Amino acid sequence: MYAFNYQRPKTVRQAAGLLAKAGGDGKLLAGGQTLLPTMKQRLASPAMLIDLNQVDGMSGIELKGRNLHIGAMTKHADVANSHVVKTAIPGLAALAEGIGDPAVRNRGTIGGSIANNDPAADYPAACLGLGATIVTNKRKIPADEFFTGMFDTALEEGEIVTKVIFPVPQKAAYEKFPNPASRYAMVGVFVGKKGSDVRVAVTGAGANGVFRLPEFEAALKTRFNAKSLDGLSVPADGLNGDIHASPEYRAHLIGVMAKRAVSKALGK
Amino acid sequence: MSATGIGAPVRRTEDFRFITGKGQYTDDINRAGQAHAYFLRSPHAHAEIVKIDASKAKAMDGVIAILTGDDLAADKIGGLICGWMIHNKDGSPMRAGGHPALAQGKVRYVGDHVAVIIAETYQQAKDAAEAIDVTYKTLSAVADIDSALKKGAPVVHDVAPDNTVFNWHLGDKAATDAAFAKAKQITKLDLINNRLVPNPMEPRAAVGDYDAGTGVFTLHTTSQNPHVARLVLSAFIGIAPEHKLRVIAPDVGGGFGSKIFIYAEETVCVWASKKVGRPVKWTSDRTEAFLSDAHGRDHVTHAEMALDDKGRILGLRVNTKANLGAYLSTFSSSVPTYLYAPLLSGQYNIPAIYCEVDAVYTNTAPVDAYRGAGRPEATFVIERLVEVAARERGEDPALFRRKNFVTQFPHQTPVIMAYDVGNYSASLDKAMDMADVKNFGKRKKDSERNGKLRGLGYSAYIEACGIAPSQAVGSLGAGVGLWESAEVRVNPVGTVEVLTGSHSHGQGHETTFAQLVSDRLGIPLDQVAIVHGDTDKVQFGMGTYGSRSGAVGMSAIAQALDKVIAKGKKVAAYALEAAEGDIDFKDGRFSVKGTDKSLAFGEVALQAYIAHKFSGQQLEPGLKETAFYDPTNFTFPAGVHICEVEIDPDTGVTRIDRWTAVDDFGVVINPMIVEGQVHGGIAQGVGQALLEGAHYNKDGQLVTASYMDYTMPRADDLPSFAVGMTSTPCPSNPLGIKGCGEAGAIAAPPAVINAITDALGHENISMPATPQRVWQAAQQSQRKLAAE
Structure with missing residues (x-):
């Protein structure tokens, strides 16, 4: 150092x-x-x-109407253990429970994770999969516009994430296939259903970070069931390849994890 | 059995200090006025060093000295050595390239040592390293065996223009060819034994300290064998004569073989301490450990087994190419030769075996012994072959093994080893029973119903431990004898200090060795201290590796204890005014036969020291004995491990559902510690089979240089192990011990791969069997099923 x-x-x-x-x-x-x-x-x-750790009012969890507000400095462990989160969006609490190890979960924060936008991080999938809004000291940014590429976000110079607002879905779940060594997401799929809207967000696999799967979403809008995804596949082009997983293997895993996430969201 | 004697599951006495943070590791050692070393390492796999410009760095804050290979040469400090001479098929010696502790003219792997920076603080040394301007002329690299052996490949060492260190063979080629000529079945396999990084919890470290007053060097270092380190640093590298060099290996946090070797860093720290007139300390960071600790395994093998029409093994033919890396590490040449080929007979009657090994230089870190060292590689070859041979015959793999087991002892294999004792069927029976093999079919159906593939794999391993009879290893090329020494000092009040040449770096010697003393002398454990790891205290020692500390180290202690008891009887005879022949020693008391006259062990110790009763007689005062124990044979721990896996064909994830280990370690001193050793060994073996693999890219960059990419086994990768024992005491040492430290790592890999291939229905999978590889293999299985 x-x-x-x-x-x-x-x-x-x-x-x-x-x-x-x-x-x-x-x-x-x-x-x-x-x-x-x-x-x-x-x-x-x-x-x-x-160091943002002494800044007032940047951490905490609150349900406001049909939206869950999570302060940017809220630690993963607090999200994982929060009764409010577990009740409102159990899939989000489970995601937080699966980040890193206990030491990481007791230091790492949701704001830090999304501002860093590691292409293998878990939270970006939840933000995209739930249609979250990222609140900064300057403005509100929809998740769809926030994650702009690997380690890249819409944040401008001097802009600080202060909280994340998640609309509470009817059903949501995250399914992660961890990298065997680092246990970051090699492929992670977050599925969220709110009214007629269905979102499927993939992390860990894309060369440009987290992304959505419109074809999968359309199929699930017709019928929210893992079977709806039968026959759908993801092209390997544009996916990451490394010693742990080729683009083809990642493409295959996206299909498997998406189905499992849907089944999990349905409580199966 | 007493509560603290042989066979008692005594809790490890050393653990209190370890788990309360009171251990004293090398990095905990700080000497007055110490400076810190940082090694500038090569970023290139292969390059000529054109120029090293350290002028800017030398002027930086806190920098004391910057030393290079030129300084070593000027001081006539020799290179690092390989202590085991291997001869080629034609009788010529192996080709050992020079191995300077700091590069001289050329770097040969990423992480090779270019210069050492010694500064007031570690950070200053590191800062200065960044300011050194090295001009390299980069050369093409050879990062794996195949590219090293290509015609016209870049040459790692000029002494080996074809990058071949040696081409060696063992066994009878003609007899093996004849066996294959009459075979009814020939089973062939191509195998890769994947390269591993040892990853002990404590990284390597060294503190060199020169005392200008006495001319004595003191080196604290993370060593499994401090006396061997002193011998090599004195006699070969030329730091100082042995009586002027003290090597201390204090608490050491794991070694797995990687701390046997004498490395560049400790050599440089101890040498530089005189040069700069300050103690010099270095502690490896984890990245350096990945780059520069000697790696393990890395074999490419083609193996063939010949069988008759009844499925009896007639012969074995093995061709192995072994990657030894960029330089020959201390015992590297012995690993793919004498620690490998002599184990290829496994637990089986094989009339003819012929093995050829080509050892290869590459631009990668040196490769040397890692837990099991050669024996896991051999076990992988034989246990994969017998499994596949049985499958090809449509025969139950357990029955096939049993049919070919050695049942008569002693048994001379065609590859050096004379198995002394064993009962392989007993281990197989017990393991099959514990693993509930008879209900495997039912479990397999249950898995299929859930869309999963289930497989069961055996590994009937044997290893040669208790390393080793000095004459035998000498005749095979070892530069040292592999006996062990011990000294038992009885204090005047009867407490005992045992000084042993074995070294504990996690094995629990302080407990098990004390149990032997407690057992023999009938005194409580807390009256025994085990002293090791200091060349000024212990007379000599060959150290700990090759599962030798029990069989060889404790045998030396037992011999010294026998001498203590014999002397005690003489002292007791005077004290009790009886004839020496009438003195019995039992349960800690010396007594006169047929009388109630007796003295406790401590009372006799006091008599020995005050010498009032035998002053002027033939008997010398005091109670202290030494022993050197040289084994008469290797020991042959053996057993059967059974692995049962369940594979998710959708993801390729392999879950180990059951693990059964039945081992025959002969006499066991502390079953709890032995079970722990088995657990750790299996974890590392499963690591090799499923998770671990060091991967260099074609340019010789280590891609897996951190835990982000190198997969270590974790608790949730492993099931709860079912561990059982059988016992045929070893006849060749006084305690009947065979050794247990490496068994799990030797047994596990083929058990896992045999289970996975059983589940998949074909043999096409390499280690580590990662989810990606298993998924690909499962796709093949499905295509095969669809085609059928």
Whole structure:
């Protein structure tokens, strides 16, 4: 790790001010589960680290009408263990329960995860699969517009994620096939059904990060059942390939995980 | 059996300090005024070093020295050695390329040592490393066996223009050819034994410290054999003569073979401590461990088995190519030769065996012994072959094995080994019973109903442990004898210190060795201390590897204890005013036959030290004895493991549903510790079969250089193991011990792959059998079924 300056603001406004002041050399520290290992390996060297852990009002879980609000600094373990989440969107609580290991879940945050947009992270699939809205210090961004590519988001310079708003679906579930070594999602599929709308979001597989499967969604809108996906397949083009999984294997797993997610959402 | 003697499941006494954070590992050692070393490593797999410009780095804050291969050469420090000479088929010696501790002119793998930076802090050393400007002329690399052996391939060492270290063979070629000529069935297999990274929990570390007053070097290092390290650093590398070099291996957190070897880093730290006049400390980070710890396995093998019409094995023909990496590590040459081919007979009567091994240089990290070392590779060959041979005959694999088992002992195999004792059918029977093999068919149907494939695989392994009779290994090329030494010091009040040449790095010697003392001397465990790992304390030792500490190390202790008891009888005779021949020793008391006169062990110890009763007589005061024990044969632990898997053909995920291990380790000192060793061995064997694989790309970059890509076995990858024992005591050592440390890692891989291939219905799967590979193989099975 290289030497860096460290600031711990108390408000989002202070944090934004510090970030602006640091120019391109500032980096926000949420749970640090990606950033700190990267810095330790000297692969990242921000001149200024702005720690959000003391900022007021950035964490917490609240059901407001038919929307679940989760503060950006809410830890995965808190989402996983929240009675509110378990009741409103059990598939989301289960997703959080499956992130990393207990140490990661007790440090990592939802805001950090989606702002980082690791192509193998779990939360981006939930945001896309539930049609979430990402709230920042400047605006509200629909999930469909937020995730713009591998480690890339619609966030602008100086913009800080403050909360994520999930519409509560009738049915939702996440099915992950973990990378055998890292246990990140090699393929993760989140399925959400709200009224007549069905969303199917895939993480871990796409070369450009999380994406939706319109064909699968159309089939499930007709009938929300795993059988509706019979005969549908995903082309391997544009999917990731590495020593653990070829694009073809990932394409196949997307089909399997999607069906399993639908069955899980139906309580089967 | 006493509560603390041989056979008692005593809790590990050392665990208190380990689990309360009180262990003293090398990285916990800090010497006054110590500086820190960081190694600048090659980013290239193969390159000439044109120039090293360290001028900017030398001027940086905290930098004390930057040393390179030129400095080593100027000080006439020798290269690292390979201590086992292998001869080619034509009798010429193997071709060992130079192995300087810091590169001299050329780097040969990613992670090779280019320079050492010594600074006030580790961070400063690391910062300075980034400021060193190295001009490389990169060369094409050979990252695997096939590319190394291609005509015109880049040459790793000039002494081996075809990249071949040796071409070696064992066995009778003519007799084997004759066996194949009359065969009714020939079973053939192509096998890859995947390359592994050892991954002990504690990474390697070293602290070198030179005392200018006495001229003595002290090296704390993560070693499985500190005396061998001292011997090599003194006699071959030339750091200092042995009486001026103290090597201490304190608590060591796992080795699995990888800490047997003498590496560049400890050599440089101890040498540099004199050069800079400061203690020099280095601790590996995990990435360095992936890059530069000696890896294991990495064989490509074609094997054939000849059978007669009744399914009896007539002969075995094996051709193996072994990747030894960029340099010959300390015992690398012995692993694919004498630790491999002599085990190819397995538990079977095989009249003729012929094995050829070509060892190959590549631009990858050195490859050497890793848990099992050669024996897992041999077991994989023979246990895959017998399984496939049985399947080809349509014969039950258990029956096929039983038919070919060795049943008469001693049994001379055609490949060196003389099996002393065993009862292979007993282990098979017990394992089949514990594994409920008779209801496997029912379980398979249940799985099929759920869309899953179920398979069952056997592994009837044998290993040669208790390494090893010195004369035998000497005749095979070893540069050392493989005896062990022990010293038993009885203190005046009867407490006992045992100094052993064995080294514990997780095995629990402090408990098991103390149990032997408790058993023999009839004293409680807490009156016994086991001392190891310090060349200034222990007279000598060959260290711990090859499951030798029980069979060889404890035998040496037993011999010294016998001498202590014999001397104690003499002392007791004086003290009790009786004839020496009338003294009995039992349950911790010396007594005069036929009388009620007796003295406790501690009382006799006191008499030995005060010497009031025998002053001026022939008897010397004191009670301390030493022993050197050289075994007369290898030991032959053997057993049967049965693995049952369930495969999800939709995803390729293999779940191990049941694991049964029945092992014959001879006499067991502490069954709880032995079971733990079996568990750990199976975990690593399952790791090899399902999860682990070191992968270099064609440019020689290690793709699996972190836990993000290198899959370690975890608790949820493993079932609860059912472990059973049979016992035929080893006749060749005084304790009847065979050794247990490597059995699981040796037995497990073929058991897993035999189970998976049983489930899939074809043999086409490589290790590690990852979900992707199993899914692909399951697709093949479905196509095959559809075609039928």
